[in-house]
Amino acid sequence: MSRKPVPAQVGDRSRIEVVFDRPQLLGTLFGQYDQNLVSIENRLGVYILARGNKIQIEGEATSAARARDVLNGLYNRVAQGQDIDSGVVEAVIAMSAEPTLDGIIRHEVSTPPSIMIRTRKKTIVPRSAMQTTYMEALARDDIIFALGPAGTGKTYIAVAQAVAQLITGSVQRLILSRPAVEAGEKLGFLPGDMKEKVDPYLRPLYDALNDCLPAEQVERRIASGEIEIAPIAFMRGRTLADAFIILDEAQNTTPMQMKMFLTRFGQNSRMVVCGDPNQTDLPGGMSASGLNDAVQRLEGVEGFGTIRFSAADVVRHPIVGRIVQAYEGPDA
Template sequence: MVQKTKADDAAKLIKLDIEFEDPQILGDLFGEYDRNIVAIEDRLGVYIAARGTKLKIEGEEQSVAQAHDVLTGIYNRLEKGQEIDAGAVEAIIAMAADPRVAKGAKPASELSQTNRNDVSEPPKVMIRTRKKTIFPRSVRQAHYMEALARDDMIFALGPAGTGKTYVAVAQAVSQLVSGSVDRLILSRPAVEAGEKIGFLPGDMKEKVDPFLRPLYDALYDTLPAEQVERRIESGEIEIAPIAFMRGRTLADAFVILDEAQNTTAAQMKMFLTRFGMNSRMVICGDPKQVDLPGEAVSGLADAVSKLRDIEKVSVIKFGASDVVRHPLVGKIVEAYEGKDAAD
């Protein structure tokens, strides 16, 4: 890859030329109808022109540096055989624009092949499952994946769309398939937002399954459907409301509690004390979305305040900038958080 920089002092713009070595990769780099290039231009406020294997980036210096890292990041991932979809492109752009990354980036005028920030390189942390390999889609997700591989108990806090539960399920499936654990246990409190489950039709399983649907969705996305069904039937995978955990010791298991903000302090204490030998626990929730009735204290906030300084316990906090769904979701979260703060 060869590149050169020209400074336009009058307009305070930087022009950066990049030449990629493998022309066969450029089709996937640009995306269908150049959608990847358009996404980079729209999100970072730069102009990108292509001629053959060369691209010219024009814009403000920091934006040009970020666009450089996004383009080289996509190219390097494709070169290593990784799949790049629209979501992955958005994630790489978001990571490049993230102040936690951008503040360490070199100015565009100093960029070279051996002098780039980490966004331009394929991520070193990943989770392999039977159906796909999961790569971090934000800086915080990378820290989260590291904690999942390292610590015994992880609290993942933050808004919807940040991948808290999905990444935890992927890590759990990976460890189950590799034999690191014998069981995968997924749980949620059955707290209703407006209706009582006693009024819902069906038996107990049919009543609580809707509350557990997101856990099923993550499972089917990381394991073939027949394996999910077979492992559920054999007991290797268990999906149940938190009330079903009482009186048990969960040894040799990867245990995930989703929507943990809707547990009471007593429920959370009961759940955490189920922890057994050779087990790992991940507790996911959004402290700002508590559906508990009355003035009940959220067990999630209570547990984090009591346990955050204990060794082998990690607390990962996600924010609106870590949302990895459609970019509009992140803006919606920011809008609501801003209104809540104003109120």
């Protein structure tokens, strides 16, 4: 890409010009009805004018520079054949605010990412600086605690990495588990056999799988036992070797359940424990969260990695991040 930033002071504002050398990509970059440009303008408080293959950005100097980096990052993604949707735009805007602008942002926004996860249906690249750290940990550590609020990609990225390793043969099985704990409401008796009773609790794991593999492959691999989705109670007494093991909603385990789960770890395995320590749904009278207990005991132990996401790492709709921040505030 040809880049010609030409700052020109206009009062207390700055004007930057960016020139793109592949005009045929600009329709995708701008989005339908220029919605991507509008999002950048609204989020960064700048004005963007497009003329041919040139874009002029006017606004406060720092905001205009961020807008330039965001546009360059999105352009490079389009040039690599990656999809651009509102979530990607919001994620790149958020990443442009990181204090390590010359490190992770220049590396991730303005150039092709050096770390990614390829699955049958899509290629997953980091949408925040912490997601980059998380992906690096998934490739390095034996057991990882991924902590943080909803919408930060903890489980989704873990499932994508597990699917990628299953496809390449690095592991022979993918085991997804979570405690069957109701989120504050009583659901009563559920109809059907055991699978039908527990499937509602495990639906988020199915959703992540179906986003990474064609539906027929998910069904075939579940039927063959390559992929197993089960409540944590089904893990007792087993040794899970040659497997990628994910425990979701781990904040809803007891310390004894967590100890039982962690000690299932076998040869040539990888384990990811995901949860939000601030959102425990354990029934009243039960002991403290097994997730918090395990992190306190094992953080810093060789072979364990701990990744802590915050509201700033939420990659869903921006309002989700604001909701998380409101509930984590001083009056929460």
